[in-house]
Amino acid sequence: MPADHSVLVDLSPYCNNAGIASRCDPVADGLDGMGTIFCAERLPASQTIITCNGTRFAFPDKSDGVLDNIACEGQDLPLPVGSYRALHILGICDWRAFAEPLRLKAPDGTGTETSLALSDASHYQGLQYGERKALTCSLVTPDSLIPHVFLFGIARPGAGYEMTETHLEAGIWHQMIALEPTQPLTGIVLPDNPSMHLFALTLETAR
Numbered sequence: 001m002p003a004d005h006s007v008l009v010d011l012s013p014y015c016n017n018a019g020i021a022s023r024c025d026p027v028a029d030g031l032d033g034m035g036t037i038f039c040a041e042r043l044p045a046s047q048t049i050i051t052c053n054g055t056r057f058a059f060p061d062k063s064d065g066v067l068d069n070i071a072c073e074g075q076d077l078p079l080p081v082g083s084y085r086a087l088h089i090l091g092i093c094d095w096r097a098f099a100e101p102l103r104l105k106a107p108d109g110t111g112t113e114t115s116l117a118l119s120d121a122s123h124y125q126g127l128q129y130g131e132r133k134a135l136t137c138s139l140v141t142p143d144s145l146i147p148h149v150f151l152f153g154i155a156r157p158g159a160g161y162e163m164t165e166t167h168l169e170a171g172i173w174h175q176m177i178a179l180e181p182t183q184p185l186t187g188i189v190l191p192d193n194p195s196m197h198l199f200a201l202t203l204e205t206a207r
Helices: none
Strands: 006-009 037-039 049-052 055-058 070-073 076-082 084-093 098-105 111-118 132-136 139-142 163-165 171-178 185-189 192-205
Touching: 006 055, 006 076, 049 132, 055 084, 055 192, 076 192, 084 111, 098 192, 111 171, 111 192
Parallel strands: none
Antiparallel strands: 006 192, 037 139, 049 055, 070 192, 076 185, 084 171, 084 192, 098 111, 098 185, 132 171, 139 163
């Protein structure tokens, strides 16, 4: 997508989760509440513009302790008012895959509903919703626990546990949601599912 057809949205004011770290912090909840994180060394530099599958994105600040993604909890995100043909998202689910309602807001206060669908970060079941790979990186998780496969009934690890890199293919995925360019957009209401995480958002303008 040419630069003049993209609007990069600053998500930093709305980030509420820290899912990237350069070291293993046993007190961090991480992406899943169990301490699972993406390894910062395997990801782009903080606050840089990256290109994935021809689309530009504003990569977040990945510094330790900084909130770097949005865990979806029904947030109302304002967007630059305009006509757009697509919404591009870098995101993942922290365990299994989900497709949840996403509300598109119009200038007159009305809205229409579409779907935000994202696969599991660990990719153990593959990409299920037509996403494309954007960033390949390592998941680091407590005590050799394979994330998101056998979590049911497992309590959060206690103090002193060790963290280790998984051997599963993992990454952050590029999802595209087609929009109707004749219907101006002023914002979106995210799903209410904190297992869904957004790291970057770009609007593709109507040509």
